[in-house]
Amino acid sequence: MAHIDYYFATISPNTYIAGTRMEAVAAKHGATITYKPVDIMGLFARTGGTPPGERHESRQNYRLQEIRRQAAKAGLPINVKPMFWPANPAPSSYALIAAQKEGGGDMGALVFALTRACWAEERNIAEDDVIRAALEEAGFDGDLVNRGMLAGAEEYVRNLDDAVAAGAFGAPFYIVDGTEHFWGQDRIDDLDHYLASLS
Numbered sequence: 001m002a003h004i005d006y007y008f009a010t011i012s013p014n015t016y017i018a019g020t021r022m023e024a025v026a027a028k029h030g031a032t033i034t035y036k037p038v039d040i041m042g043l044f045a046r047t048g049g050t051p052p053g054e055r056h057e058s059r060q061n062y063r064l065q066e067i068r069r070q071a072a073k074a075g076l077p078i079n080v081k082p083m084f085w086p087a088n089p090a091p092s093s094y095a096l097i098a099a100q101k102e103g104g105g106d107m108g109a110l111v112f113a114l115t116r117a118c119w120a121e122e123r124n125i126a127e128d129d130v131i132r133a134a135l136e137e138a139g140f141d142g143d144l145v146n147r148g149m150l151a152g153a154e155e156y157v158r159n160l161d162d163a164v165a166a167g168a169f170g171a172p173f174y175i176v177d178g179t180e181h182f183w184g185q186d187r188i189d190d191l192d193h194y195l196a197s198l199s
Contacts, residue, residue: 002031002198004191007163007173008111009040010092010125011085013067015172016115017074018185022174023108025188029195031176035100035107036159037093040171041086043160047169070186077120084124091145092125094152095135098144101151105139113137 004026008015026033041051052063064080071078092114099110113134117123123130132142166175174182174191182191 002029002176002195004031004033005036005162005166005175005178006033007036007038007043007159007166007168007171007175009038009043009089009171010096010111010114011087011089011118012040012115012171013078013080013119014070014185015111016078016119017067017070017076018172018188019074019076020108020112021074021185021188022172022191025192025195028192029199031195033107035096035111036162037089037096037156038159038163038168038171039089039093039156043163043169043171046160046164049169071119074185076116079119079122082118083122084126085118087118087124088126090126090153090156091128092131092134093156094149095131095145097152097155098148099135099138099140101148102141102144104141105135107138110134110138110140 006022023033043049044051052060067078067080096110099105100107114125114131117130117134118125125131128145131145135144136142166178167181168175170183172185176194180194
């Protein structure tokens with residue numbers, strides 16, 4: 001059975017645009033998933049990337065066009081310049097880490113609810129009430145927003161170290177069995193084909 005290490009950021013537009021398509025592909029092939037939220041700005045800094053706001057104007061403009069086009073292709077509403085961006089991704093990431101440990105809900109739905117709040121609903125995903133609502137929507141205990149913060153903070157740092165060591169440099173980033181790398185929501189079809197080749 002294949003395993004996917006899923007590196008993503010709750011403030012990433014492409015993590016939002018991915019929706020739950022990766023989870024559907026994983027379920028189709030019986031693959032398991034470990035969710036690893038990362039500090040995307042830290043990942044850029046450690047792997048030679050440039051934060052969006054520091055890129056040349058032509059790259060910034062293209063990024064916004066591509067976000068709009070890719071969201072339309074996925075059938076998702078989007079505000080390419082959301083009011084609360086970049087929000088502090090740490091609180092939502094800690095809640096994701098706590099939810100994965102506790103179980104009982106749908107992790108893919110939780111990631112989608114948090115990223116949708118940022119990119120389509122003009123909500124601040126650093127706020128407890130927004131995180132609580134996402135947890136409850138995905139079937140988790142809303143009180144996870146207040147639990148496991150220290151452990152979540154420690155794992156969040158480890159996730160960044162793991163991402164760099166594993167060769168991830170953006171979000172979303174999917175690594176199958178520690179060897180096969182797929183970067184971007186537009187590579188989910190390639191992930192599907194690769195997992196099919198393992199059967």
